[in-house]
Amino acid sequence: MASNPNLSSLGEFGFISRISAATRPGAGVVTGIGDDAAVTALTPGMQLLTSTDMLLENVHFRCSWHDPYRLGRKSLAVSISDIAAMGGIPRWCLLSLGIPKDAALGFMDDFTRGFLDMAAEHNVSLIGGDTCRSGNGLVISVTIMGEQVPKRIIRRTGARPGDEIWVTGTLGDAALGLRLLEEGKLKDGFGQFITRLLDPTPRTEVGQFLAESGLVTSMIDISDGLLADFGHIAEQSGVGGQLNLAALPISSAFRAISEGFSQFPYHLALSGGEDYELAFTASPNNNEKITSLMKNSGIDATPVGIVSSLPGVTVLCPDGSSYIPPTPGFNHF
Amino acid sequence: MASNPNLSSLGEFGFISRISAATRPGAGVVTGIGDDAAVTALTPGMQLLTSTDMLLENVHFRCSWHDPYRLGRKSLAVSISDIAAMGGIPRWCLLSLGIPKDAALGFMDDFTRGFLDMAAEHNVSLIGGDTCRSGNGLVISVTIMGEQVPKRIIRRTGARPGDEIWVTGTLGDAALGLRLLEEGKLKDGFGQFITRLLDPTPRTEVGQFLAESGLVTSMIDISDGLLADFGHIAEQSGVGGQLNLAALPISSAFRAISEGFSQFPYHLALSGGEDYELAFTASPNNNEKITSLMKNSGIDATPVGIVSSLPGVTVLCPDGSSYIPPTPGFNHF
Numbered sequence: 001m002a003s004n005p006n007l008s009s010l011g012e013f014g015f016i017s018r019i020s021a022a023t024r025p026g027a028g029v030v031t032g033i034g035d036d037a038a039v040t041a042l043t044p045g046m047q048l049l050t051s052t053d054m055l056l057e058n059v060h061f062r063c064s065w066h067d068p069y070r071l072g073r074k075s076l077a078v079s080i081s082d083i084a085a086m087g088g089i090p091r092w093c094l095l096s097l098g099i100p101k102d103a104a105l106g107f108m109d110d111f112t113r114g115f116l117d118m119a120a121e122h123n124v125s126l127i128g129g130d131t132c133r134s135g136n137g138l139v140i141s142v143t144i145m146g147e148q149v150p151k152r153i154i155r156r157t158g159a160r161p162g163d164e165i166w167v168t169g170t171l172g173d174a175a176l177g178l179r180l181l182e183e184g185k186l187k188d189g190f191g192q193f194i195t196r197l198l199d200p201t202p203r204t205e206v207g208q209f210l211a212e213s214g215l216v217t218s219m220i221d222i223s224d225g226l227l228a229d230f231g232h233i234a235e236q237s238g239v240g241g242q243l244n245l246a247a248l249p250i251s252s253a254f255r256a257i258s259e260g261f262s263q264f265p266y267h268l269a270l271s272g273g274e275d276y277e278l279a280f281t282a283s284p285n286n287n288e289k290i291t292s293l294m295k296n297s298g299i300d301a302t303p304v305g306i307v308s309s310l311p312g313v314t315v316l317c318p319d320g321s322s323y324i325p326p327t328p329g330f331n332h333f
Numbered sequence: 334m335a336s337n338p339n340l341s342s343l344g345e346f347g348f349i350s351r352i353s354a355a356t357r358p359g360a361g362v363v364t365g366i367g368d369d370a371a372v373t374a375l376t377p378g379m380q381l382l383t384s385t386d387m388l389l390e391n392v393h394f395r396c397s398w399h400d401p402y403r404l405g406r407k408s409l410a411v412s413i414s415d416i417a418a419m420g421g422i423p424r425w426c427l428l429s430l431g432i433p434k435d436a437a438l439g440f441m442d443d444f445t446r447g448f449l450d451m452a453a454e455h456n457v458s459l460i461g462g463d464t465c466r467s468g469n470g471l472v473i474s475v476t477i478m479g480e481q482v483p484k485r486i487i488r489r490t491g492a493r494p495g496d497e498i499w500v501t502g503t504l505g506d507a508a509l510g511l512r513l514l515e516e517g518k519l520k521d522g523f524g525q526f527i528t529r530l531l532d533p534t535p536r537t538e539v540g541q542f543l544a545e546s547g548l549v550t551s552m553i554d555i556s557d558g559l560l561a562d563f564g565h566i567a568e569q570s571g572v573g574g575q576l577n578l579a580a581l582p583i584s585s586a587f588r589a590i591s592e593g594f595s596q597f598p599y600h601l602a603l604s605g606g607e608d609y610e611l612a613f614t615a616s617p618n619n620n621e622k623i624t625s626l627m628k629n630s631g632i633d634a635t636p637v638g639i640v641s642s643l644p645g646v647t648v649l650c651p652d653g654s655s656y657i658p659p660t661p662g663f664n665h666f
Contacts, residue, residue: 030380030483031486031488034489034569035419035488035489035490035569036384036414036415036416036418036419036489036552036553036554037382037383037384037415037416037418037419037421037477037479038382038383038384039380039381039382039419039486040380040381040383041380041381041483042375042381044377047363047372047373047374048372048373048374048375048381048478049370049371049372050370050371050373050425050427050460050461050476050478051369051370051371051427051461052427052429052461052462052463052474052476053429053463054429054430054431054463054465054472054474056431056465056467056468056472058468059431059465059466059467059468060465081369082369082370083369083370085369085370086368086369086370086372088370092383094383094384094385094476096385096386096387096474097387098387098389098392098472127383128383128384128385129385130385130386130387132387132389132392132393133392134389134392135389135391135392135469135470136468136469136470137468137469139387139389139431139472141385141387141429141474143383143385143427143476144370145381145383146370150363150372150374153364153372155364155368156367156368156369157368219369220369221369236367236368
């Protein structure tokens with residue numbers, strides 16, 4: 001009856017039907033939304049990859065910064081990125097939403113549209129979820145499922161002393177975008193930083209290329225910043241490493257804007273987080289093969305350091321001194 | 334240093350390590366907690382079953398009612414129940430937590446212990462998750478994964494006119510427990526209702542027995558009340574049904590306490606929800622086989638109605654009139 005219906009008038013099952021109607025049948029989906037559990041069929045010979053992420057309003061995102069469409073996209077992108085980091089093929093996802101009572105249906109429709117567009121771009125099918133009312137802000141929980149043949153799966157545990165440390169794309173743009181938003185500097189020309197923050201692109205294809213190449217010894221996605229995330233590889237591989245500050249891939253836009261800073265903001269590139277690029281390690285003997293592979297993939301990758309047998313991660317400054325970052329990473333508590 | 338550490342002093346990774354250390358290796362787990370994604374191997378020939386549930390403080394639970402140990406148990410039990418409702422074998426789970434800044438470590442440890450005890454009782458392995466700070470109350474999101482051979486999976490869509498409608502166990506005890514808590518009537522002798530509400534038992538074994546029997550045409554778990562949940566079977570099977578009020582399985586304790594009510598509280602058994610029993614349909618020709626099967630399983634099951642070809646679900650009163658329930662179910666918005 002209402003010309004501008006809200007979620008209360010639509011009801012829980014009405015909202016689920018709306019989402020369900022917007023989903024498309026996908027590969028391996030036997031039973032999607034609508035039963036007690038979804039039923040899917042893995043490709044024979046493959047193992048299952050699963051990961052989950054929780055995003056809370058005013059902790060992970062602010063509705064004043066994040067438009068609902070891009071929030072929907074990012075909610076799934078950060079999970080797809082975890083499958084990419086294993087070299088996996090993303091397949092299916094589950095979406096749970098705790099929705100504030102006063103949420104506008106238009107907001108939730110835009111969110112859903114963004115989520116499903118991101119899903120379609122990466123051949124991911126939404127197969128289930130949960131919806132409920134939230135007393136305090138929007139609550140988003142996403143589970144992603146992917147698959148890969150066992151010998152192609154790349155873990156954090158395989159880095160070897162002497163391996164080169166690589167990263168895809170450029171670092172620090174998203175962290176700079178966050179700083180610009182925090183400082184209210186939403187000028188023209190800053191769009192690419194804001195986009196890197198609000199609408200990251202998971203490196204699914206590159207992750208699979210690297211997995212299929214058999215050249216990569218360990219991999220992780222950079223969500224907390226290269227320093228912290230390579231730190232996870234180092235710890236879990238029982239090694240250490242040295243990152244070379246001068247080698248970090250920095251976008252030309254980042255370099256240009258940084259001229260206004262008293263010090264070059266390396267810490268944004270090292271520890272800012274939310275890059276959703278891939279960091280990986282490989283034998284230096286495979287440097288040329290990887291360079292050629294990445295050229296074909298259309299995504300840049302840059303060697304930024306060397307794995308060492310000594311534990312701990314150090315950062316070498318251009319003048320030969322050791323860099324001490326202002327913060328060692330991000331502690332969610 | 335602190336004798337009573339809180340989560341802030343432990344940190345996110347410290348808390349995850351604590352949980353990780355308490356988990357045990359499980360069947361099919363190739364890589365558990367600690368990488369970008371978990372890796373698991375399905376049993377060859379089986380399909381994957383997945384479901385997810387979100388539980389929010391002061392929406393789904395109150396910390397003044399739910400002690401952390403039983404809250405942990407229930408958080409997983411409601412998801413395991415979804416696998417049981419498909420006739421599936423629960424295998425692996427993911428746990429995401431949004432934790433208030435002032436949450437005591439002891440509370441979260443008790444929660445985790447309850448969660449992992451429930452997991453162990455149903456041979457479920459915790460293989461991953463996410464933790465973050467919550468600005469407003471505890472946020473819990475659980476994803477469950479299970480498996481079953483394709484022809485054994487039981488959906489909501491298979492009910493046929495003439496089938497009998499069955500339910501396991503007794504109905505209404507949990508809803509009565511909720512009413513007692515709401516009215517502050519926490520007397521001795523009410524424990525079993527409170528237990529049904531706070532510590533439900535998913536019907537995993539019964540669900541698998543029924544799946545393996547090949548006798549069941551549709552199945553669902555009763556979370557929103559039999560009336561609403563059988564309504565889902567009816568709608569998704571393109572049928573209707575008549576429930577017989579006098580046939581509903583009511584515990585003797587429920588019957589005894591109901592003497593204090595002016596009307597017998599059938600609505601608690603029909604629409605109260607949170608029973609986590611199974612409702613299923615089967616040909617009346619299989620009545621004896623199912624009775625015998627259930628006897629062997631140690632769980633009661635009761636025929637409570639008949640599937641009809643006409644759409645809609647009606648409820649027959651003992652005097653032959655039609656029952657009009659006070660509420661048609663629970664709308665989460």
